Amino acid sequence: MKNLRFIKPTLLLFVFIFFGFTGNSENNLKNSNTISYQETNVIISGKIVDAKTNQPIAFVSVTATGTNIGTVSNTDGEFTLKFEKSLNVKSLTFKYIGYQNKVVEISSVPEKKFKIKLNPFVISIEEVVIRPNDPKELIQEILNRIPQNYSEKANKEMAFYREYIKNKRKYVSISEAVVEIYKAPYNKEYSYDLVKLYKGHKSAKVKAQDTIIMKLKGGPKTALLLDIAKNPYILFSDEKLEDYDFTLKDITNIDNQQNYILIFQQKPNPEQALFNGKIYVNIKTLAITAAEFSLNLENISEASKVFIRKKPLFLKIRPTNTKYLVNYTENNGKYYFSHARGEVEFEVKWKRKLFKSHYSVMTEIAITDRSDKNVQKIPKNQQLKAGIVFDEKVYPFSDTDFWGKYNTIKPEESIQRTIKKYGFKLKIQDN
Template sequence: MHIKLIGVVVSILLFCVPVTGQQQDGSVLERRISIQVKDLPLTAVLDQISWQAKVYFSYDASLINTEKTFSLQLLDKSLFHVLKKIFNPEIFRFTELENQIIITKKAPKEASSVARPDTVPVKYFFLSGKILDRKHLRPIEYASISVFNQPVGTITNSDGDFLLKLHPQFIDDTIAVSSMGYAQKQMPANQLLDEDLIFLDPISIRIKEIKVTAISPEKLLENIRANFEENYSSDSRLMNAFYRETVKQDGNYINVSEAVIEILKAPYYNSIRNDIVRLIKGRQSQDVQPFKWLNFKLQGGPFSITQLDIIKNMESFIDPDFQHFYKYKISRVIWYNNDPVYIIEFEPINGHSFPGFVGELFVHRETFAIVRAQFGFDRTGLKKATPILIKRTPQGVKARPSFVRYTVNYQQYQGKWQLATAQASIKFKIRSRKENINSEFHSVSDLLVTNIQNTKLKRFQRDQSFSKRDIFVEMIGSYDSQFWENYNIIKPDEDLRNAIQNLSSEK
């Protein structure tokens, strides 16, 4: 049976030690300044900027006309924006070294999109903001923010906030912002240095408004499978990814664990190899609030979340051998990245013993690629899935899943659709009459692919790889300062930030 689920281990709590982390700063070129000058020479203008932004400038005076005068009226703009008004970005480059900005001329025919060997440490730009629905002014969660035609990006959290860490080589490139049901928005990356709010326009489509040949959901599924080779890579890929695992007990965070991982992505088509995951660096707060009664642990961690790739693992609702266990219907068509997308709803047919899923498939109308899937269990499915989801409980303790939802998204890169994000959200009811326990645990696991490279690697060393039996929180260390450096992550939402800040204030 093709069902890939995240198992859970429940064990007695022995001890807990609270720890926390800190956020590092981004580029000094992000600092905001205001400047109003008229007919001042370059040296005087740079002096004013230096005083406001608390930076120093270094340049070869023989390459720059320091007597040239400037008139500027800029209010609350990034230092990068201001410098581009003074120095032609097609000719000059700004390199950061601590609080010093080195201004040099670009080499002839140097392409802005090609990375140079760095002679000084590179300081990434930290671009942050909030994505809102223009019509209702509501935050848009899990919207994608990425460099156009590059495998570099992040997503918004549940508050619509994002943080994108960008190498300077991409600062003049185009950023694409997209979400299901909205028109894609494109903008220069450096515009995010001066704008905090991005508005997306909702788009609704009626099926009759699109000229399509009548198609049944069964035929659509057949087309999905027939186009696997065209839509998904037959080569191995090396993916950098961010993974976060959180657990709440009765609404309070009791564990937050995060890691940067590498995924050796096996070919989608005609391959029996499995994906392999290894840890680059990880951290945890063992308890943001004290545990009560039980220690709740997820088994498999980053390995299990990669199994939500329904294309690679041929989940039951797209597997032709299991299709007769489901009923399907095309419910509607929505807009995604400026293309129509079919939505297929599916649910299990009653009378079968295996725990079939209830959910939706989002299918690109032109390529028949699955761009998104969200699925879970109804009440009957939850009961059938209990032995798969819960691996171990203490004697006298009863545990049952009360909610399961999985979400997986794909993005197009180099003409092929690649795994982009995945999330597993699971709730459990825990009871023990003897110990007077009646509690709810809620685990959320998130995966964000932040970069993709071609590779000839076939495997990682065995002692570096995660397995489905590993418990993630037992394999990583505690929080430390400057931890994430330039790795892209999912920005914590307000609820999670407050929990960690409260912990920090209690230390």
């Protein structure tokens, strides 16, 4: 297993470079709850809510039933899914942690205000504290089963990637892309995922303001490192298992199957910053089906080192909150990485100045299609590297139908409001 020293490069998913002054921007996509038929494609949009509370549900897996084509709902519970008419798709399938799966026939989709209500499905059990000698054995068994639970074949995947930086509630930048992924087999430890930029765009109009320039270092390849089944050392390594307390908290439903909820918390240790969170594990297969975790911020000095690559001498930066989530989907007995999202909030203060600035950054990637047929590695000269400043790889350009047939994650309402105010310009990134 890889050593824990590799955690910091992985978490350069959020690394900031501070060096000047600038402002604010955004993105442009349509907001409609309709079904439409183009010459060759079907486009369906809707909103997913809890059947009891009517509250929106974020990050729900939405797939064209019988295919590998899919997307996820945004934080407002909204989604848009595109697929070719020739596939003859009859229904959509909706899946999320703690809810019953729902299949909706396309023939029943209304022309407007398509709302999908998911029913909660949670089985609570008496809380069980795992004995000190149990966690390592349980986690080790989960790790041992990765080669048989996850694809042993390389896959060609299409994915949508988004990152943004916000100053309080104002967007500083947004960058998005459709990328092609060579997803390496899970049964080969030193076989790595590769990423190619297919097309991308970024916010173009910036409103000048007295604030700090920030560059997010990471990009799509670094986001893929959150695949903890592929990279389990991110959370657990052999020598670090003893640094966690584990609790088997509940059993919940994922994809109409029972899953353990395994809570892990870092033991008190003033010398390092590890993680707190939970992983969801299929009871029958012991496959990791999802995870939610955050960096322990009790040691602010160590936690800050994870995120900050370069900053001015008289600038103080303190992370205040972190959140990561990872999801997998099952198909024919094998599990596949399907979605990951990471967020970091922090405060910034110049020495000798009274007020602080508050920033948040987010990166998200969703697999929108997948095939294990005729898979070829991406040529080296076309590969995106880990730790790039992705904003510098795409360009602003105006195009009302930039994404065409490709699936994306629908932008949140707050993004759409900014789009309307400032506009968004797009351009295809040449290889």
